[in-house]
Amino acid sequence: MLTSFMEGLLCCLSSKSANVVVPVETSEPSDGYEFVEVKPGRVLRVRHIIPDRAVVEEPTGLGGIVSCKRKITVYRNGQLFIENLGDRASAELKNCQNGETEPDSAEEVELTDCGNSSPPAILPEARSESVTAGKDRTAETGESGDAPAAGQTDQSQEPRIRRRKPKRTVVIDCERQISACKGTHADVALFFIHGVGGSLDIWGNQLDFFSKLGYEVITPDLAGHGASSAPKIVAAYTFYALAEDMRLIFKRYARKRNILIGHSYGVSFCTFLAHEYPEQIHKMVMINGGGPTALEPSLCSIFNLPTCVLHCLSPLLAWSFLKAGFARQGAKEKQLLKDNNAFNVSSFVLRAMMSGQYWPEGDEVYHAELTVPILLVHGMHDKFVPIEEDQRMSEILLMAFLKVLEDGSHMVMMECPEAVNTLLHEFILWEPAIPPTPKKESKTRPETANSQSDNTKATSDPSKVRPSTARQTSSNGSTVEKPDSKAKK
Template sequence: MLTSFVDGVFCCLTGKSTNVIVPVETSEPADGFEFVEVKPGRVLRVRHIMPDRPVVEEPTGQGGSVSCKRRITVYRNGQLFIENLGDRAKTELPNCQNGETEPNCTVEVELPECNSSSPPIREAAAATGEADQLQQPKKRRRKPKRTVVIDCERRISCCKGTHSDVALFFIHGVGGSLDIWGNQLDFFSRLGYEVIAPDLAGHGASSAPQIAAAYTFYALAEDIRLIFKRYARRRNILVGHSYGVSFCTFLAHEYPDQVHKMVMINGGGPTALEPSLCSIFNLPTCVLHCLSPLLAWSFLKAGFARQGAKEKQLLKENNAFNVSSFVLRAMMSGQYWPEGDEVYHAELTVPILLVHGMYDKFVPIEEDQRMAEILLMAFLKVLDDGSHMIMMECPEAVNTLLHEFFLWEPETQPKKESKARPETAKARPDTTKTTCETAKVRPATAQHNSSNCGSQADSKTKK
């Protein structure tokens, strides 16, 4: 603590940072590690494990097809009306923590009725024949600002490690490194999966430029995009943690045909990123350097359900929250992504598993619930024994959840029954119509149980 304080005072007096912004030395063997130059002078460390495995091609006809038909209406007051028009996977989808499933119908955010005029005025208008003139402004206020229609068929299949066209990408968040995925990389590589995990710029053993513009969302997203293009297979699964979830969402939006499934671990709500104006990370770099021991202690306190010797050792061994004050300040100030709003997330058609640690103090559970409500095919799993760094705290539980999700595929509904029983088949549409009408009457809200799967929470900055 004293050394950090002296270094910080020296930084303030000289106007120069005492942090030497260079890649962190790694003591791990070079096997499985590659250094990729994404731009001149910008080098990222990537752990790439290509296991020796018997090549088993995916059988033809395996998997199920899901109709992704959705209409997203954006009103001028910012509210959404989301209507799911296509069939979604039903009982075959992964269950929530309590084993229950939500009906896969519509996600609706109803607009309140606009009562701009009082009843006496309406009556007077009706008497004078001016009712149409008063109703016209009401229609203008209700006029949608934007309407997005999604209509596609998505084929979802089981992804096994023996399939040569499957690759797993693991993206960490602010202050982390690829080492936080150590348990997951070892587990899935032993199962035969090809795994790829990069260090973000300024993290782990990647290069750390000395300009703040190198750590904006767009600069980091471009790095991840180039890494994805370099290692991507035909079917790719993205796994992101916290801020890394935003980069996974960006890739899934840019490459919908190549991203097969996605996992969001404590990623927060579906809101556009915006740096906080009243944040400790807006302090000068030298002040942050003085406070680095306090920040590390705060991260341990908020990021782990328990704060014992084991958790401290995990932070040290996995190179978590071991970045310079300059990089930390630039990362938090560069989280500006106005495109990543609720509509952006609602347009995703990829199946998504959300994993949330019950004791997470960085991301409230309401934010992941909101994310699950907005996404088309999202399944929320809540682990009672974990916090923000749940992949390090509960590696066995996280690995099991991820593996089950990778192997999941919807079953194709048989069509023989409708031919054998035409009378029943004719009666079914009326029942379905009644069910859908009931769902439309009941708007979805964010007050679902924490274990609900079906679908909706908010955050502006992510760690």
């Protein structure tokens, strides 16, 4: 702590950066690590593992086909109206941005008098009763009052109601073929993307697990993280700059069926790629990614402080990250951070990353347009991302599955590696059930066949005929035989 404070003080006096912004040297340069120059002078470390596996033909004609038919309407007040048009569509939902259901909304009502027409007025919900009462009074006047003037009809006396004009309307109509992705198929690739302060090493348990199962895995270090290069300009760490890096990495290693796994800030890059390459993204996993809101940096944040001040506070920030990112704060968790090179970035990079999270396109509509199956994994003890945000994300997405781990927090892939690996593997192997083909109905229905057999029995055994049906007393007192109704064909 004292060393960090002295270095920060010298930084403020000399006006120089307290951190030497250079890439960290990797200790295993030949164990599946590659260095990719995405732009001149911008080099990213990538771990790429191609396991030894038997040659298996690509699956053809497997899996189920899901029809994605959706109409999304956005109004000027931010209200979202989602209409599912598929066969399995649920009821129409009209939601606010905070997730609460809004049964009624303000409507534009045009009131027209007998002689003069007034401009359209917006009436709030609280005045709906008065509008109804006005309608009743108009109806009464039309019945008992004077006759309408020439050229006017009864419809002109009633208010004409129309919905307010939507700001934007998006229609989605496509079909996706979703199949199980096995590790023995050479057309499957798994991409792991970490968040702020992490590195590719936080995915160590997942990389080992899936590579042993025969999957090809790719995971990069973001710029300024791990062993990737760290430019000294703030513009190098904006969302769009980092997203472009991930796009180039994806184009380099993509296969026919690609699965994206993102954590925290990395989920936003996965969403970006799913929009850019919808046909190549087969499935996606969001781990503690938060809600479907547009990104913008916070004005009142500790990361807005000067770099030298952040360097002085780096021990405090590391302790805060340990407390908020892990359900337990023991020696094991501290060792996990040290071994996996997590939250080991310079103050300059950390400040630039937090201030560069500006992505206005990533709103609810942007996420609602995704048609890829998505698994949401949330740690119950996460203090960075509330569970309500992931619940809202699951409501907005078309095909989403939310799984909550009670023993995990923000770094759930490091705390509960076995549970996370199991969830991911089950989701990767999941495919929708193929609906059975409808059988052609026979010419004779079962009910008809049963009735015919009953008729045969009734004819052959007259003693079983019900007395109330078989016998009927006539008006003259005699008894008349009447056949059973079931015996009629």
